[in-house]
Amino acid sequence: MTGSAKEKIKSIVGIRNYLDSEEDKICYSYDATAIFNFKPEAIVFPESEEQISQILKLANEEKFNIIPRGSGTGLSGGSIPVENSLVVVMTRWNNIIEIDDKNLTATVQPGVITGNLQRETAKMGLLYPPDPGSANVCTIGGNVANNAGGLRGLKYGVTKNYVLGAEMILPNGEPMRSGGKNYKDVAGYNLRDFIVGSEGTLGIITKIILKLIPLPQKTKTMLAYFNKLSDSAKSVAEIISAHITPSMLEFLDRTTINCIEDFTNAGMPRNCEAILLIEVDGRNSIVEEDSELIKNILKRNGAFFIRIAENEKEAEMLKFARRSAFSALARKRPTTILEDATVPRSELPAMIEKITEAARKFDVTFGNFGHAGDGNLHPTCLTDERDNNEINLAHKAFDFIFNEAIKLGGTITGEHGTGLAKKQFLEQAVGTPAVDMMKNIKLSIDTNNILNPGKIFSTTPRCEGTLPKSREQIRP
Amino acid sequence: MSKDSGKRTLFEALPGDDILSQCIHCGMCLATCPTYEITKLERSSPRGRIRLSKKIADGEISISKTFADEMNFCLDCQACETACPAGVKYGLIVESARALIENYNYEKVWKRIFKKIVLKFVVAHRINIKIAARLLRVYQKSRLRKRLHSSGLFKKNFPKLSEMDLLSPDVSPIFSDEYLNEKIQPKSEVKYKVALLTGCLMSIMFDEINRDTVDVLSAVGCEVIIPKGQVCCGSLNGHNGDIETAKELARKNIDEFSKFDYEFLIINSSGCGAFMKEYGRILEDDNDYCEKAKTFSLKVRDVMEFLAEINLKDKFKIIDEKITYHDACHLVHSQKIFSEPRKILKSLPGVELKELDESSWCCGSAGIYNLTHYDDSMFLLQRKMMKIKETNANAVLAGNHGCIAQLKYGTKKFNVDVEVIHPISLLKRCLNDQ
Numbered sequence: 001m002t003g004s005a006k007e008k009i010k011s012i013v014g015i016r017n018y019l020d021s022e023e024d025k026i027c028y029s030y031d032a033t034a035i036f037n038f039k040p041e042a043i044v045f046p047e048s049e050e051q052i053s054q055i056l057k058l059a060n061e062e063k064f065n066i067i068p069r070g071s072g073t074g075l076s077g078g079s080i081p082v083e084n085s086l087v088v089v090m091t092r093w094n095n096i097i098e099i100d101d102k103n104l105t106a107t108v109q110p111g112v113i114t115g116n117l118q119r120e121t122a123k124m125g126l127l128y129p130p131d132p133g134s135a136n137v138c139t140i141g142g143n144v145a146n147n148a149g150g151l152r153g154l155k156y157g158v159t160k161n162y163v164l165g166a167e168m169i170l171p172n173g174e175p176m177r178s179g180g181k182n183y184k185d186v187a188g189y190n191l192r193d194f195i196v197g198s199e200g201t202l203g204i205i206t207k208i209i210l211k212l213i214p215l216p217q218k219t220k221t222m223l224a225y226f227n228k229l230s231d232s233a234k235s236v237a238e239i240i241s242a243h244i245t246p247s248m249l250e251f252l253d254r255t256t257i258n259c260i261e262d263f264t265n266a267g268m269p270r271n272c273e274a275i276l277l278i279e280v281d282g283r284n285s286i287v288e289e290d291s292e293l294i295k296n297i298l299k300r301n302g303a304f305f306i307r308i309a310e311n312e313k314e315a316e317m318l319k320f321a322r323r324s325a326f327s328a329l330a331r332k333r334p335t336t337i338l339e340d341a342t343v344p345r346s347e348l349p350a351m352i353e354k355i356t357e358a359a360r361k362f363d364v365t366f367g368n369f370g371h372a373g374d375g376n377l378h379p380t381c382l383t384d385e386r387d388n389n390e391i392n393l394a395h396k397a398f399d400f401i402f403n404e405a406i407k408l409g410g411t412i413t414g415e416h417g418t419g420l421a422k423k424q425f426l427e428q429a430v431g432t433p434a435v436d437m438m439k440n441i442k443l444s445i446d447t448n449n450i451l452n453p454g455k456i457f458s459t460t461p462r463c464e465g466t467l468p469k470s471r472e473q474i475r476p
Numbered sequence: 477m478s479k480d481s482g483k484r485t486l487f488e489a490l491p492g493d494d495i496l497s498q499c500i501h502c503g504m505c506l507a508t509c510p511t512y513e514i515t516k517l518e519r520s521s522p523r524g525r526i527r528l529s530k531k532i533a534d535g536e537i538s539i540s541k542t543f544a545d546e547m548n549f550c551l552d553c554q555a556c557e558t559a560c561p562a563g564v565k566y567g568l569i570v571e572s573a574r575a576l577i578e579n580y581n582y583e584k585v586w587k588r589i590f591k592k593i594v595l596k597f598v599v600a601h602r603i604n605i606k607i608a609a610r611l612l613r614v615y616q617k618s619r620l621r622k623r624l625h626s627s628g629l630f631k632k633n634f635p636k637l638s639e640m641d642l643l644s645p646d647v648s649p650i651f652s653d654e655y656l657n658e659k660i661q662p663k664s665e666v667k668y669k670v671a672l673l674t675g676c677l678m679s680i681m682f683d684e685i686n687r688d689t690v691d692v693l694s695a696v697g698c699e700v701i702i703p704k705g706q707v708c709c710g711s712l713n714g715h716n717g718d719i720e721t722a723k724e725l726a727r728k729n730i731d732e733f734s735k736f737d738y739e740f741l742i743i744n745s746s747g748c749g750a751f752m753k754e755y756g757r758i759l760e761d762d763n764d765y766c767e768k769a770k771t772f773s774l775k776v777r778d779v780m781e782f783l784a785e786i787n788l789k790d791k792f793k794i795i796d797e798k799i800t801y802h803d804a805c806h807l808v809h810s811q812k813i814f815s816e817p818r819k820i821l822k823s824l825p826g827v828e829l830k831e832l833d834e835s836s837w838c839c840g841s842a843g844i845y846n847l848t849h850y851d852d853s854m855f856l857l858q859r860k861m862m863k864i865k866e867t868n869a870n871a872v873l874a875g876n877h878g879c880i881a882q883l884k885y886g887t888k889k890f891n892v893d894v895e896v897i898h899p900i901s902l903l904k905r906c907l908n909d910q
Contacts, residue, residue: 019517023542026531027518032502045516072518073503091516113507136507263561327502330562334497386497 001041001084005062009044009086012054017045028087031072031079032134034337035385036420040067040081045089049175052204055088057173059450066171066451068200070111070139075338076419078146078199082454088204090141096120097207104212105164105181110141110205117210126212129156132415133323141205147197149415151319154373155247155281158415160196162211168195168203171446181209199417200452202445216281219247220291221315224276224303225269229253229356231302232274233349236372238297239278240345244290248279249373250322255382256367259328266321272304276372277322279315322369326380329367333382336367337394340422341405342414345375354404355379362397364390376414402428418456426457490572491565496530499523499564505556510838510856511549519546522556522566529573544582547573549852551845552715553838554809567810574717587848594844595718599676599708600725606651609680613647636850642888643846645681645881652683653702660690660700667697670782671738673729673752675745676708678877685877688904689744689779695907696783696791700742705732711751714758715843726755727765730772741772744779744900746876747843750810752776778807779900780875784816792906794826799902800869801829802860802883803836804876817875817899824906830867834859839874841882854889857882861890871895873902 010018020042030037041064046052059066065085072079081087093111100106101124108117114128115136121128131150132138142148144166149158165179179185179192195202226232236249252260252275257268268275276298280290295306309315329336343351352368355377359366370377379401381394402412402425412422412429427435435457442459443449449459490496505522506512512521519528525546531537547570554567581588598608615621621641624630630638653674670693674686693700710725729752733741743749756770801821807813814836821829840846840856860883864872872894874880883896 021540021542022537023519023528023540023546024517026527026537027521027524030501030527032500034500071503071506072501073506115507134503137503260561263563324504324561327500327504327561330498330500330502334494334500336500384497386493 001064001086002062005058005064006042008058008062009042009055012058013044013046013051017047019043028069028072028089029081031069031074031077033075033077033080033419033421034335035391036077036080038081038083040085040087043087043089045092047092049169049206052088052169052206053173053175055086056169056171056204056450059086060172060448063448064450065453066204068141068145068204068452070142070145071113071134071137073134073138074142074146074417074419075340076146076413076417076421078417078419078452078455079142080420090204091139093141093206094139099124099126099212100181101126103181104214106210106212108140108208108210110139110144110208112140114138114140114143121212122215125215127215128162128210128212130159130162133326135323140208140210144196144205144208145198145200146417147415149371149374149376151248151250151322151371153371153376153415154249155245156213160193163192163196163208164211165209166192166195166205167207168205170203171448171451175206176203179209183211197417199419199455201442201455202451204451216247218284218287219279219281219315220287221248221277221279221309221318222291222294223268223307223318224278224298225272225305225307226274226276226303227272228302229274229352230349232276233352233372235276235298235301235303236348237346238301239294240373242293242297244293246278246290246294246373247281248277248319249371250277251275251368251370251372251377252277252322252325253368255332255365256325256329256369259331259367260321260325262331263324263328264317264321266317268321269305276303277318279319325367325369326378329380329382332365332367333384335383335385335391337381337383337398338416339379339381339398339401340376340413340416341379341401341410342374342376343405343408343410345373347408347410348372348375348377350408351375351377351405351410355401358397358400358404361400362393364393364397371414374414375410420455423455423457490529490533490576491568493533495565495568496526496533498562499526500562501527502562504561505559505566508555508559510551510553510555510840511852514852514855520549522560525550525573526564526566526569529569532573539577539580541582544577544580547577548583549849551805551838551840551842553805553842555805555836555838558809558812558836571715571717574715575719576717578717590847591716591844595713595716596721599712600721602676602707605676605680605708609647609651612644613649616644616646639850640847643881643885645884647680648683650683652679652686653704656686656690656702658702658704660694660702662694662697662699664697666699668699668740668786669701669738670698671701671703671733671736671741673706673709673741673743673745673748674702675743675748675877678745682877682880682898685744685898685901688898688901689742692783692900692903692907693742693779696786696788701736701738703732703736705735707732709748709751711747712843714751719758722751723758723762726758726769727762730755730765730768733772734768739775740777740782741775742777742779742782744875744898745878746778746804746806746811746813747878749776749778750806753811778811778813778816778875780817780820781811781813783903784819788820788823791908792824792903793908795824795906796826797871797902798828798830798869799871799873800832800864800867801835801899802832802839802864802872802874802879804874804879805836805838805842807875808836817873820903821873821899824902827902827906830869832867832872833863839879839882839886841876841878843878846882853882857886858890861886861892864894865892869894871897871902873897873899875899
């Protein structure tokens with residue numbers, strides 16, 4: 001980035017919204033993804049749509065890259081800078097513009113913290129269901145950009161199921177609006193759903209309209225303890241096939257349980273092999289009926305104890321403990337590489353076996369937890385990035401896991417996104433025609449490839465397959 | 477474990493690579509960090525500060541004014557340690573980084589001189605604390621002070637200094653160690669033998685809290701020992717980069733207290749308690765004191781922590797009071813004491829405890845932070861006072877003298893009608909035989 005480009009950026013956003021000290025570059029070189037990091041050239045905090053638009057236009061003229069960023073809690077490296085880039089931080093866009101209790105919608109700016117929105121809507125008897133583990137720190141904008149999932153995915157779905165409309169600034173600096181408060185809207189291509197999960201490669205989101213639902217009348221939270229991993233997996237499969245849909249059906253293995261206990265003292269038994277955290281919600285009678293059915297299934301499949309949360313406080317603590325799982329695993333080793341392999345739910349027991357096999361074969365340690373009800377596991381490799389040999393083994397183990405997941409009809413990422421961390425596996429997972437289509441879409445919207453380039457897929461030429469179509473494609 | 481320890485010879489003051497590398501930058505700390513809340517900048521966040529410390533330890537960047545400013549901007553409230561699932565020892569990192577930047581003179585001259593006077597000359601010597609306190613009291617009671625404020629000259633010429641003058645709590649006419657005996661017997665039989673740290677500020681500014689502590693401890697059957705030779709715990713020095721003076725004070729206290737036989741060392745200031753529980757770690761390199769310090773630290777108890785462990789049945793009468801409780805950072809985050817005071821307060825007959833929203837957010841006092849970072853401190857204080865107001869409580873309780881002084885100031889500055897007291901003073905009021 002040239003000095004004159006930096007001066008122009010400064011004059012667009014104002015000196016107080018511009019940072020380029022070495023310290024600041026370091027502090028925006030990472031997100032929550034292990035190992036990956038890269039320093040940007042500068043960081044800005046835009047104040048208006050107009051400023052964002054001008055920055056994007058300037059980026060096209062001066063040929064620098066733009067990296068949109070929320071709280072920086074992503075797990076696939078989506079907000080990690082690339083060469084010659086400017087980070088655009090949206091955390092100060094944190095107003096909840098409106099909660100409309102006639103239409104059950106919320107209109108928010110992208111920097112709103114997900115947990116804050118959940119608390120505000122709850123005050124009005126409404127629920128915003130997507131519930132990523134980092135809800136207390138992550139932003140809605142980041143959730144939309146990555147189509148974030150979370151603990152309630154099984155019954156309520158993920159972020160895309162709740163986005164009714166969005167506004168964004170396109171790479172050429174023009175604003176675009178898609179969708180609105182309408183529950184039904186088929187005017188033209190479904191661009192709204194296309195924005196969801198675009199990982200900041202198609203535009204900078206500036207406003208989001210979300211769908212809300214009434215808060216469930218009652219919730220019941222329980223823990224089931226197992227002596228065998230396979231018993232817990234069998235229980236999950238049976239709950240699903242019995243046509244019961246809990247709002248949460250979460251799995252934790254022994255390593256994870258112990259790390260969580262070190263942190264929270266939630267009173268989980270340290271010596272059992274697996275725990276299922278289950279929550280059912282809805283009308284009183286249904287909650288009672290479903291929890292009885294679930295209890296029977298759990299007992300039949302070898303749960304040796306079932307703990308029911310006695311009050312809301314205890315239930316909150318158990319869920320909090322589950323949300324801390326990923327970070328708590330860092331108590332064991334300093335680097336935790338968290339993956340996101342997802343398989344059709346019936347294949348869950350097979351997938352768990354494959355992960356155990358990978359750990360044995362490559363001599364690495366995994367902590368396992370995840371959204372069992374969604375078939376979405378988070379095998380987390382406990383390692384140390386200062387030891388190259390260990391990291392190599394970890395990568396081999398993940399190659400193996402991804403391959404096995406794909407063989408089982410699964411995917412490489414369920415909810416964290418492709419970003420930098422998984423782009424090398426994308427073609428294998430979705431096939432060359434799909435990746436080519438993605439690239440064509442990307443380049444037709446972002447002709448100079450300035451917006452979050454090098455994420456999801458590379459636009460550099462590959463050894464095999466199609467050659468790049470224009471000179472612009474041969475860039476990071 | 478760390479293979480590359482060879483390259484970190486330069487900054488041995490910083491903790492080892494294993495501690496600096498433990499942060500996985502997941503960001504769970506962001507939601508609890510008051511300074512990140514103020515600026516929304518990564519460098520004002522715990523994970524940002526850890527990353528910068530690591531880069532300095534690795535020799536990739538050098539210490540700069542930006543780094544020094546951020547480290548001093550941190551309140552050291554350690555809310556991030558409570559929030560950190562990975563168990564990163566952030567307090568250790570920030571305090572050692574502060575010791576490191578002390579050599580670089582980045583702070584404003586007046587702040588440096590002020591810190592030096594307070595840390596090296598005042599708190600480090602018992603007699604100087606008293607002299608300073610007496611002088612302050614003479615000034616506080618003088619016509620000069622009234623004139624300065626009523627004329628408006630003070631406010632006009634030195635707006636911040638004038639605010640700070642109003643912020644400082646009144647010095648007690650007589651200090652608690654001047655009227656409390658070295659050994660105080662309970663009225664009933666002796667059930668516990670405890671020592672009491674009277675503290676420097678507690679003794680000169682809030683002597684009544686020490687008196688209340690002694691009264692409550694006596695009433696529950698404690699023989700209370702108050703060694704005359706005890707000195708400041710050293711926490712102010714330790715938290716502000718002057719580790720050497722802190723160690724000296726720690727050694728002196730270990731010597732003085734070891735002259736007596738006691739089961740627990742009771743402390744009614746959370747900052748002092750948190751620091752004295754750390755003596756074992758602070759002196760781990762000191763061959764002569766290492767073991768003594770560990771034993772010493774094991775006996776340290778916050779007064780509410782101690783009382784929660786013993787039987788208090790039938791000790792208290794019914795009083796009608798609606799209270800709320802503010803968690804002092806050094807109680808809830810450093811010592812993880814959260815449920816103990818609540819258990820006691822809820823057991824008091826007639827007392828209604830209203831939970832305070834954001835109770836474990838720092839009030840902005842943070843040692844001498846309200847003097848060195850007045851504006852940021854006031855931002856946090858205002859937020860705290862508004863939350864207190866929402867509870868409609870008659871009294872707010874806090875287990876640290878710093879919080880008490882700050883909150884008292886907050887009641888005046890932000891016009892909130894609430895009494896600020898130490899939990900032990902409420903217990904004293906509830907005692908049956910009073």
